[in-house]
Amino acid sequence: MDFFIDRELPVPIRQQLKGIIEYGIACGDLLVGDALPSVRELAEQVGVAPMTVSLVYRDLKKDGLIDSRPGSGTYVADSSQARMAARTDIVALHRQIDTLIDSAMGMGVRTSDLAALFNARLSYRISLGHRVSVVMVGLFPEATTSYARFIAAQLGGNATVEPMTIDAILRDDDAKDRAGSADLVVTFANRHREVSSLLPNTKVVSIRFIPAEATRMALAALDPMARVAVVSLFPDFLPIIKAGVQRFAAHVQDITAATINDADIAAVLAAADVVVFSTGAEAAAEIAKPGTAAIEYRHTPDPGDIERVVMPFITTASQQAPVERKEAS
Template sequence: MEFHLDRSSALPLGMQLRGLIEYAITFEALKPGEKLPSVREMAELVGVAPMTVAQVYRELKEAELIYSKPGSGTFIADAKDTLAIRSQDYGLLHQRVDELIDCGIVMALTAQELGALVSSRFNDRQRQRRKKRVFLIGNFIDSARDYAESVAETLGETASVEATTIVDLRDDQALRQRMADADLLLTFAHRRREVSQLLPGQRVLNISFIPSENTRRALASLDPLARVLVVSIFPEFTALMKNGVHRFAPHVDQITVMQRDDPALEAQLKNTDTLVYATGAEALAAHLQPGQQAFEYRHIPDAGDIQRVVLPLLQQGIHNASDTKESHESK
């Protein structure tokens, strides 16, 4: 893909570059295993200092969105690999078993009686945890609920999927406590770092999103002579919005992309035939005049990604860090 930074924007170039890559991962412009330009190559491509690119790559590695192979380069991480079940800490398990045995000895239980008790409790807990609990953390609650419903439809009886937003997660301690028992948290690539910070130790997976069928159909149906205004909410994503529209409406030449908080937006709205707004910016449609049309550039979770990555992980029985707490001894 091409990497272009907006030098007229007040957003720092490094933040733009990081957002560009995060957005591209989320919306599949960059796919797992795809190689990124080296630090020096990327610096030359986008016209920034190599130190800036190195910092961006470092932050993306910390978020487990990219990885490096010594001597080979830097690559887009596969979400499934980043959540591969790590080697278990059998030392802790042995400690817990020893504590259980000591308790059984004090109670004068035989090995057979203790074994039967463990087997019975194990089966009970397994039945209780048969259906996994998944949370989808989005930017806006209405769209997050739609995303959660779509994911739940793909997962079937494997898991229940509840929607929330990054704002609610940040502000609601009770919600964070309730999510401590979740088997898996799903979010956008650019939100993964913040979710992980708010819920340390939890399994957080970024999933891919694709334009919905309605969005693709609406873009393909645009009048070739229409003056199209595309409005993005997140500044770091603006660079790819125009490419997304061009992908499904290559026949349209007059496409302007702006951010929702741009002071010139109000004037631009008066001179457009069709408004294409990002999810969360639907209020802009109320400012249009008769004869102007508008529709949302809505994404949906990639069902193929859910089947390929999320479903197998849940079927394998992912355990989060709360397993180490006495109140959550097994999943």
């Protein structure tokens, strides 16, 4: 590992050197048992007085990060920071921290101000206690974000809920790492197997989704004589959506269902007075003949399932998780 000191930075050399070694241990560049240069060797390498290196090593040893063996030298100790460095989710966390730093620097935030902001936020979050990490996995970004907000509102302050699409998990290693390190993943019943296979080491639960209030009201207001075309992007969603239309528009008898990619979709839509389309099948409203009423079939998580399936896990996880009360430094 290179020990580089930047003398142009407004940071004391001793603090820089200590931070470099701490970071090397935290990110896995320095592993448990690795030998560190002797005081004289490191002093010559970075161009500082041996006393500076001695003081840095003294501070690191006091923190439990390094250990001295008489006659053998100085080595990386078996600390919690060193053990965490080997975890894949911690590697992903480093990337997130780097992204945060890059973003702050791009905004012109000084390093000292960023450190103060981070420590203040860390102290605040610690004062709140442990919050269970939940990921809502869906298909479309906008819809999944609305689902996550709905779930978060019902769970309250004991949990954070991050929206994430299956496509993001497949394409983005950072997203997959975040989902894999979550305490709980929530998804659709018909996507449970797929999501579980993508995140084999994470607890995955499925909940039901019901038509949103605006969708229910629009369906209830349909003309009993209307010819309704139900259109979905995915074949496995089609029976779910059709059943919802039949439930909330029970007075309507003429209901036809098709996927947006069916060969006869144009003919189905040409014969319809109303098109009810799911997220992802918006093109149905464009293909339909002029004057055709269009209703987007939006779902919302079933509050009853959140209460029955998700809430007990959140309560248990919150009670079992240790709450760290150390002050941020």
